C-alpha cells in the first residue's frame with residue numbers, strides 16, 4: 001500500500017480551522033457530475049471524513065478509505081457504520097464493490113508516484129464499479145502549478161481562545177515530485193507541541209493523465225475545475241465505466 005502523510009491525527013483536530021471547506025457544496029457538485037441520487041459510493045483518501053459523512057447523511061451507502069490507520073480508527077469510533085471507514089488505499093483498494101461512484105478528492109490520487117502504479121490503481125477502481133459507474137478525482141496538474149507557492153513561509157496563524165497555531169510551509173517541486181514540509185507550532189491547555197508533516201505528491205501534466213486513463217476502458221466525460229471552488233489550479237477528471 002502506498003502511503004503519503006498529510007492529515008495526521010493532530011492536524012485532523014484543527015482541520016476546520018486550517019481549511020475552510022464547504023463539504024455540502026463539494027458533494028452537491030460531485031453528485032451532479034455523477035448524476036446520482038442513490039446508491040453505493042467509495043471515498044478514496046477520505047482524510048477528515050467530512051465528504052463521506054455528508055453523503056451518508058444524504059442516504060448513500062458510503063465506504064470511506066484512507067491509508068492512515070490512526071485517523072480511520074478515530075472515524076470508526078465515532079461512526080454508526082455509515083460511512084464505513086477502512087484502512088486501505090491506492091493501488092490495492094481492499095474493499096468490496098461494486099460501487100455506483102468512486103471518488104478521490106483533495107488530491108489523494110497524487111500519492112501514486114509512478115505510471116505503473118497509476119495504471120494499476122485506475123484499473124482497480126474500474127473493476128470496483130458497476131457498468132456505467134463513475135470515477136471522479138481531482139489533481140493539481142504539473143502544468144498549472146504556481147511557482148509563487150514555492151519556498152518557505154508562514155502561511156497560517158490561527159488565534160482562538162483555546163489554542164494558538166502557527167504553520168510554516170516549505171514547498172518544493174522538481175518537475176515531477178511536489179514536496180510540502182509543514183511545521184506546526186501548537187499551544188493549547190496541554191502545553192506547546194511542534195509537529196512536522198511531510199507530504200510528497202506526484203504531479204502529472206493533464207495530457208499524461210489522459211494518456212494513462214486511455215489505457216483503460218474509462219470514457220472521459222469531462223475535465224472541470226476544482227469541486228466547490230472557482231479559479232483554483234486543481235482539475236477534476238470525470239470518468240465513466242463503459
Ligand SMILES: C[S@@+](CC[C@H](N)C(=O)[O-])C[C@H]1O[C@@H](n2cnc3c(N)ncnc32)[C@H](O)[C@@H]1O
Nearest residue numbers: 002003004007045046047089090105106108111
Ligand atoms: C489532502 S487529503 C484529502 C482528504 C479529503 N479527500 C479531502 O478532500 O479533504 C489526502 C488524503 O489521501 C490519503 N492518502 C495518502 N496515500 C494514499 C493512498 N495510497 N491511497 C489513498 N489515500 C491516500 C492521505 O492519508 C490523506 O488523508
